Amino acid sequence: MSAQKLFTTGWDDYELIDAGGGKKLERWGKIITIRPEVQAYFKSGKTFDDWYKMAHWEFISKSGQTGNWKALKKDAPDEWQISYKQLTFQLGLTKFKHTGLFPEQRTNWDFISENLDYEDRFLNLFAYTGAASVVAKKQDAITFHVDSVKQLISWAKENMELSNLENIKWVHEDALKFAQRELKRGNKYKGIIMDPPAYGIGAKKERWKLENKLDELMESASKILTKDGFLILNTYSPKIDLKMLERKANYYFANRHFEVKELWMKTSTGKELYYGNLLRVG
Numbered sequence: 438m439s440a441q442k443l444f445t446t447g448w449d450d451y452e453l454i455d456a457g458g459g460k461k462l463e464r465w466g467k468i469i470t471i472r473p474e475v476q477a478y479f480k481s482g483k484t485f486d487d488w489y490k491m492a493h494w495e496f497i498s499k500s501g502q503t504g505n506w507k508a509l510k511k512d513a514p515d516e517w518q519i520s521y522k523q524l525t526f527q528l529g530l531t532k533f534k535h536t537g538l539f540p541e542q543r544t545n546w547d548f549i550s551e552n553l554d555y556e557d558r559f560l561n562l563f564a565y566t567g568a569a570s571v572v573a574k575k576q577d578a579i580t581f582h583v584d585s586v587k588q589l590i591s592w593a594k595e596n597m598e599l600s601n602l603e604n605i606k607w608v609h610e611d612a613l614k615f616a617q618r619e620l621k622r623g624n625k626y627k628g629i630i631m632d633p634p635a636y637g638i639g640a641k642k643e644r645w646k647l648e649n650k651l652d653e654l655m656e657s658a659s660k661i662l663t664k665d666g667f668l669i670l671n672t673y674s675p676k677i678d679l680k681m682l683e684r685k686a687n688y689y690f691a692n693r694h695f696e697v698k699e700l701w702m703k704t705s706t707g708k709e710l711y712y713g714n715l716l717r718v719g
């Protein structure tokens with residue numbers, strides 16, 4: 438299988454305007470941000486002068502993974518909402534350079550909507566602010582949302598309520614431990630999405646690296662997936678390339694149809710930006 442690019446796209450309330458020079462320029466509703474982006478090693482489509490005329494906020498990296506947001510316009514809000522189809526998401530400026538949404542996941546939200554029916558069981562592992570959970574709940578799926586950070590579960594609840602939905606099952610736990618427990622309990626899921634960070638942190642603050650946990654995660658997930666179910670796995674770790682993902686998928690999902698792809702998005706200026714790797718089973 439050759440490495441294929443899967444292009445995800447923006448929507449009315451999200452636009453990847455431009456990228457280059459180690460940064461990206463994005464529009465979230467009416468608010469425009471500049472964020473560092475290691476994958477944007479090429480020259481930007483527009484000049485940085487143009488970027489700074491448009492943008493409301495820029496993220497300035499400090500040390501490690503954190504930094505500060507600098508206001509580029511007076512009265513720019515630091516919290517606001519955007520819509521995706523009939524869903525509403527709360528956005529905010531976090532010290533990790535994120536805003537509460539990973540827009541490149543749009544392709545997976547659509548896949549989830551298309552593949553879930555009323556009362557199917559759906560599991561979102563490493564669920565962050567719950568975009569995929571809310572998408573699944575909109576399909577009336579019985580939705581389990583697992584994350585090890587309490588504040589992020591609160592943020593996800595806000596997104597559920599803003600989208601006029603209810604009854605997502607919130608689980609504050611280590612994703613792998615939950616999956617292993619579900620296996621012991623004999624519970625199965627029609628859909629699973631896993632979006633593990635390269636470096637994980639458990640509910641009791643235990644730290645782990647994805648490359649050391651991926652096999653256990655894939656094995657447990659494969660065993661709690663129904664025979665006709667689907668699984669989505671995103672990986673951002675440079676230690677897990679497409680070939681390795683494909684070999685693992687061949688092993689853990691031996692008799693299932695699957696595809697392994699690179700996730701990309703085009704900027705409005707015609708540049709192409711890489712967002713990590715994607716496995717879809719089913």
Ligand SMILES: C[S@@+](CC[C@H](N)C(=O)[O-])C[C@H]1O[C@@H](n2cnc3c(N)ncnc32)[C@H](O)[C@@H]1O
Pocket residue numbers: 537538539542562563564565566567568569583584585586589610611612613632633634636637638639640
């Ligand atoms: C990359 S984000 C997921 C993005 C999300 N799926 C989306 O598209 O909106 C990673 C999430 O995993 C959570 N996390 C990290 N380690 C975890 C662990 N061991 N168990 C459960 N959640 C974990 C973090 O709190 C964070 O919310």
